[in-house]
Amino acid sequence: MKIAFLDRDGTLIFEPPDTKQIDSIEKLKILPGVIDGLKKLQADGFQLVMVSNQDGLGSATFPKKCFTAAQNEFLKRLKKEGIEFYKICICPDRKEDNCNCRKPKTGLVDSFLKKENINREQSFVLGDRATDMEFAQNIGVAGFKMQTNGAFPRIATVQRTTKETNINIACNLDGQGNFRIDTGLGFFNHLLEQFSKHSLIDLAITARGDLEIDEHHTIEDTALCLGECLAKALGERKGIQRYGFLLPMDDTLVEVAIDLGGRPYFIFDAKFTREYVGDMPTEMIEHFFKSLSDALKANIHLKVRYSKNTHHQAEAIFKAFSKAMRQAVDADPRAPNILPSTKGIL
Template structure:
């Protein structure tokens, strides 16, 4: 079955001006990295390219045809010169107030693809910059790639989404974890331990990983099972989301925070190991026993099959452990970065 990239034009391939009309060459600017990534996707994938664009009032006094087509054709000719041709170009001319079934986010223009058994709609994507493009993708039933970072969008279209979910249930804990390694740092953390939530949020926020963690643990006993099992579920989820690891940086490191100097070096090489050189002068930070921090990282390392080397020094205990979690986040961000132009396993052994 064939897959499709439904690609928006204004704001996605070319910059959109304040008046939202590209009706002169003076307004024409290509979005950075748009052309190079479209070229890559055309050369290295078998997606069909379908441009879908709303052009408000095209053909009316407010937007005459003779101001639209010269610029539009120049865009197409420029892309064609780089090897990028569209299999179909669909333009809706209605104003928003017309509520036309063919105007995005409505799907009238693309129904011929949605109802065609030759196409894998679920495996297709809309590439766009607006919330209406996101809604368009939802209405179609395909994925959505937000433009803001063309490199990230192309990496997902080429190598697939890097998301995973893990459900872990024992007599002691009930845990749900979901990650998106190519996210924006959105977090939904609920473990019953406020300070632990705060630390886990650092991983998502500073690692640019969308992270959901819902943990119900036997806190009436103590904090041990909640923290340990959350680490195991998170590590398993990270490993699952990484997939075959092709194209990743593999290694990462980072970070100072206020009076503390924290170093977290990691390797997704498949061999779990923890070096822990962090000491605390307090038994608790917030509602978390300091003895559990090493146990958290050991469990995380084991489940994610990663080598972790963690060192921290400083006076403020809160800053010290928060710096460790932030350093882990930055190291993760670095290590999971994917390079589709060098899409190989980062190993001389040929296996990770």
């Protein structure tokens, strides 16, 4: 079972900056993208679980009937759209009460986690506070942080299991460059961390491959999974910049151009003077991006103009690609929800 653990106030509905309470139906405002985002998660097989701290719920300053009226109306509106929560967990305590159920503590979900067969590598927490990210860490799933009262982020997960590898990837295109990556290959981890950091795409990657044979299958299948995950998060690719970079790193200059137009093509112009950097074969860098291009359905042109250091060359390639991706996936404020093509499809 895949679970999307979702915060409520500031994540799904508008949180008033002054009172931080939604205590009437009049204050209920569903945030942009929430309906479509939740529908997409359900269609992708996620069960939705709400986990929310409601300070002083049931007190004189926050009567339970006021909360219930707004909460029921929220759930009613979602149900009309075909969206239902598998479980709803509410903590009514204040921080000073020092209870065991208030996030980031896990008391609200401990029994649920023990009872249900949850795929933690494919599950995640979405919230707008640091405590939500701590909560994600405490229950052993990826954490995706969004801006308070911001638009619902573009999130996707992919799992690929073969006789050679088992890959789990979760991504948030609208992230902050946070990552949790373990492929069993130190330098490959480092390059993927660079991609996340410089693209601002949150990534959670766990890859288990037949490294006792060689590195090929692990790197190739991670690339295929990553491309598929990014493509899934992009969805119909409406409202994106679409195109995206020259990036210098000491002695190295790399040029990357990308088009997320839905047609894969790949040009790679780089020569390596070392067979390995750390535990990663340099020949697999080209193969990684070719596999990524195919799965992402992207046109990628990558050229190393000059370099004297193979480590810098490999790292600059991933950083330049990251910057190009960041530019290409960013929302275009002048063309929201508009497909960046005259063909009518990407």
